[in-house]
Amino acid sequence: MPGSTEERGSGPPGPVQNPEIESSRHHLRNYQMFPGHATFYLKGHFQSAGKPFSVLVVFAAIAVPAGLFFGFTAPWIWNNISPSLPIVFSYILLLCVMSLVRSAGSDPGILPRNIHIETSDTEKREAGPLNIAPLSVTVNCRQYDEDRPLYLPINYCTVCRIWRPARAIHCRDCDSCIDFMDHHCAWLNNCIGARNYRYFFCFILSLSLLEYFMAALCFLHVFAWRHRKSSTTSAAVRCAPVSFALAIYGVLGSIYPTALALYHIFLMSRGENTREFLRSRRVNKLERRRPYDTRNIRRNVLYVVCAPRRISYIRPWAIAEEGDRRLEKPSSQ
Numbered sequence: 001m002p003g004s005t006e007e008r009g010s011g012p013p014g015p016v017q018n019p020e021i022e023s024s025r026h027h028l029r030n031y032q033m034f035p036g037h038a039t040f041y042l043k044g045h046f047q048s049a050g051k052p053f054s055v056l057v058v059f060a061a062i063a064v065p066a067g068l069f070f071g072f073t074a075p076w077i078w079n080n081i082s083p084s085l086p087i088v089f090s091y092i093l094l095l096c097v098m099s100l101v102r103s104a105g106s107d108p109g110i111l112p113r114n115i116h117i118e119t120s121d122t123e124k125r126e127a128g129p130l131n132i133a134p135l136s137v138t139v140n141c142r143q144y145d146e147d148r149p150l151y152l153p154i155n156y157c158t159v160c161r162i163w164r165p166a167r168a169i170h171c172r173d174c175d176s177c178i179d180f181m182d183h184h185c186a187w188l189n190n191c192i193g194a195r196n197y198r199y200f201f202c203f204i205l206s207l208s209l210l211e212y213f214m215a216a217l218c219f220l221h222v223f224a225w226r227h228r229k230s231s232t233t234s235a236a237v238r239c240a241p242v243s244f245a246l247a248i249y250g251v252l253g254s255i256y257p258t259a260l261a262l263y264h265i266f267l268m269s270r271g272e273n274t275r276e277f278l279r280s281r282r283v284n285k286l287e288r289r290r291p292y293d294t295r296n297i298r299r300n301v302l303y304v305v306c307a308p309r310r311i312s313y314i315r316p317w318a319i320a321e322e323g324d325r326r327l328e329k330p331s332s333q
């Protein structure tokens, strides 16, 4: 219902006879008729592929240590070392949380389904998946300096009933075709695609930085205290046990996001995404091709990180217009 804070895309309501209900349909938003697996919040401004429990776990893994840091370590650093250090920590934390929200809660680049399906076609669909062969397009492959053209498959999605772009793929978790799909992140409970890849990258990069910085400041607290008191390390740990525990947590917690950030820097420099890289491993090394590699690492990275953000094709927050309405919900195949 319009105005609710949580709504699951579940297709349009059936035939309506009541004039009041009929008039309320004019105020439906696009997310209320979204057929894929997504739960929408705040009138379609945030979304998640189901209940976002894993996102809350990730948020808690960031927020709880940060709260302990501000409670036990930051005051000592502020008063005895420099106020600038907790301020820088706060900025990195803000960057990390905002990136988390944007990557986990925004439209990753969902391609709209074909909603104008004829009745006769519906009967064909019920008989089974369409047997449509993939198309291929020839792309310029100058970087390999070969006569042999490179073909990119343009596949037809029998669920969304669209010809999807070359780098798009249908995600089973989201039940939608995602433009430039990198992977479906189980932790963020959202696909990582054309519209939120840079936020995802910013998140893992800022999370790595946050963990390193927290570990460094907490170790600084312990060892600076020991130096000032001319005491032993064990006495300093007993005096600041929370800081010491946060330092260990920061070191251990930085390993996974750092490895992930380096992996994605590697992928971006090659002009590939995760799916393309993993799929290329199945092919003989001599046969591997990277059609989106410009042969310039800086340009490859800038293309992903600095290119204008693509528009949302589904615009879940927008008021649905007459042509956007599905007259019937196609069955999944």
Ligand SMILES: [Zn+2]
Pocket: 157, 158, 159, 160, 161, 169, 170, 171, 175, 176, 177
């Ligand atoms: Zn699809």
Ligand SMILES: [Zn+2]
Pocket: 049, 171, 172, 173, 174, 175, 183, 184, 185, 190, 191, 192
């Ligand atoms: Zn997905």
